[in-house]
Amino acid sequence: MEHNLFLIVLGGLLVNNFVLSQFLGICPFLGVSKKIGPAFGMSLAVIFVMLMATAATWPIQYFLLDPNDLGYLQTIVFILIIATLVQLVEIVLKKFVPPLYKALGIYLPLITTNCAVLGVTILNINSGYNFGESMLNSLGAGLGFLLAMVMFAGVRERLEAADIPEGLKGVPSTLIAASLVSLSFLGFQGLFGL
Amino acid sequence: MGKYSAAFTKGILKENPTLRLILGTCPTLAVTTAVISGFGMGLAATFVLVCSNIVISLLRKIIPDKVRLPAFIVVIAGFTTIVQLLMKAYLPSLNELLGIYLPLIVVNCIILGRAEAFASKNSVGLAALDGLGMGVGFTAALTLMGAIRELLGNGTLCGWPENGLMPAITVFALPAGGFFVFGILIWLTNKLSTRLDKGFKPKQTIGCESCPNAATCGKGSEGGEQHGA
Numbered sequence: 001m002e003h004n005l006f007l008i009v010l011g012g013l014l015v016n017n018f019v020l021s022q023f024l025g026i027c028p029f030l031g032v033s034k035k036i037g038p039a040f041g042m043s044l045a046v047i048f049v050m051l052m053a054t055a056a057t058w059p060i061q062y063f064l065l066d067p068n069d070l071g072y073l074q075t076i077v078f079i080l081i082i083a084t085l086v087q088l089v090e091i092v093l094k095k096f097v098p099p100l101y102k103a104l105g106i107y108l109p110l111i112t113t114n115c116a117v118l119g120v121t122i123l124n125i126n127s128g129y130n131f132g133e134s135m136l137n138s139l140g141a142g143l144g145f146l147l148a149m150v151m152f153a154g155v156r157e158r159l160e161a162a163d164i165p166e167g168l169k170g171v172p173s174t175l176i177a178a179s180l181v182s183l184s185f186l187g188f189q190g191l192f193g194l
Numbered sequence: 195m196g197k198y199s200a201a202f203t204k205g206i207l208k209e210n211p212t213l214r215l216i217l218g219t220c221p222t223l224a225v226t227t228a229v230i231s232g233f234g235m236g237l238a239a240t241f242v243l244v245c246s247n248i249v250i251s252l253l254r255k256i257i258p259d260k261v262r263l264p265a266f267i268v269v270i271a272g273f274t275t276i277v278q279l280l281m282k283a284y285l286p287s288l289n290e291l292l293g294i295y296l297p298l299i300v301v302n303c304i305i306l307g308r309a310e311a312f313a314s315k316n317s318v319g320l321a322a323l324d325g326l327g328m329g330v331g332f333t334a335a336l337t338l339m340g341a342i343r344e345l346l347g348n349g350t351l352c353g354w355p356e357n358g359l360m361p362a363i364t365v366f367a368l369p370a371g372g373f374f375v376f377g378i379l380i381w382l383t384n385k386l387s388t389r390l391d392k393g394f395k396p397k398q399t400i401g402c403e404s405c406p407n408a409a410t411c412g413k414g415s416e417g418g419e420q421h422g423a
Binding site: 020021022023024025026027030072073074075076079080083113114115118119122123126167168170171172173174175176178179180182183186 | 216219220223224264267268271272274275278279294297298300301303306365368369370371372373374376377378380381384385396397
């Protein structure tokens with residue numbers, strides 16, 4: 001199956017935005033979006049892990065699981081790969097690239113159980129993408145996550161100062177704000193026939 | 195017997211994982227466009243929750259402390275795969291409906307949270323009841339949300355009647371409607387809880403730092419300040 005490479009990235013970024021249209025990675029989206037700085041750092045860490053996870057899981061699915069009829073082990077194998085990978089990345093960064101570790105390190109453990117990462121690796125397989133397309137799809141999904149996080153952090157910084165009814169303060173107002181941000185992304189639906 | 199009934203009932207209202215602890219938000223928002231998919235997801239997660247709680251409770255003295263989280267994840271992933279295979283075989287239409295969110299039960303923080311907070315410290319019977327109670331609470335919340343969103347967004351309930359009870363307000367079936375309905379439900383829950391229970395404090399935060407595993411990660415602080423080592 002042929003896929004337009006440009007549309008894969010754009011689809012993940014805007015039309016099928018991971019957070020706002022597919023509800024993957026909601027926990028960090030709602031949890032680490034109070035300020036733009038941390039939201040940005042978290043998103044970079046997610047993009048990084050998504051690309052690494054795709055690079056690791058795609059070959060395992062096609063060269064190890066599929067030839068041996070072990071496709072049903074996908075869930076177990078993928079989550080273990082992601083968990084070990086995150087640990088490994090953390091150790092390697094800490095040792096060899098301390099500045100990067102300082103910037104991303106604190107977010108890495110949170111990413112193991114981030115459904116966006118496991119989600120993108122499974123979706124890559126389900127969509128029948130080849131290796132290059134999978135990597136692009138992960139990049140698009142990661143960038144989409146970044147866009148949603150940074151936009152929403154901007155909204156929440158404003159929301160802090162707003163005068164909200166007592167009962168809606170905190171979680172309910174955050175969710176309703178997320179609803180409005182998600183509504184704005186609806187405008188991309190159907191763009192480029194995606 | 196008191197502690198057994200307490201283990202079961204706390205998950206349904208007092209510590210409802212969805213509405214009070216605000217955990218497992220991804221499936222809560224994603225699969226509640228209809229009653230049946232919300233209920234199906236609830237049942238699947240309940241099955242995994244009860245089974246993994248039982249197994250983890252049985253293994254609690256064997257699993258070394260240092261590798262307990264990976265061990266829990268393997269147990270949970272195993273039961274998630276069982277649910278996936280069972281659903282593919284016996285309920286293919288529900289399997290289609292839940293799609294990617296079925297394997298994602300693995301990373302549902304309710305399940306890992308109960309394993310860490312309860313099953314790894316309590317006996318099998320208590321752990322099973324705790325899982326069941328939490329599962330029932332999760333299923334009830336998802337079904338309720340599914341009912342609201344299906345009625346408003348599609349005009350039907352469980353697909354009935356064919357041409358709809360009322361005109362559909364499509365936006366409620368869309369992602370934006372999911373966030374909105376969830377926000378309103380949490381607001382109502384907070385309001386009711388404050389009225390019924392004097393000591394109740396609405397949760398002000400959401401996401402990682404309020405996750406039961408935050409202490410394990412040791413890095414769950416919002417704002418990104420570095421904690422510990």
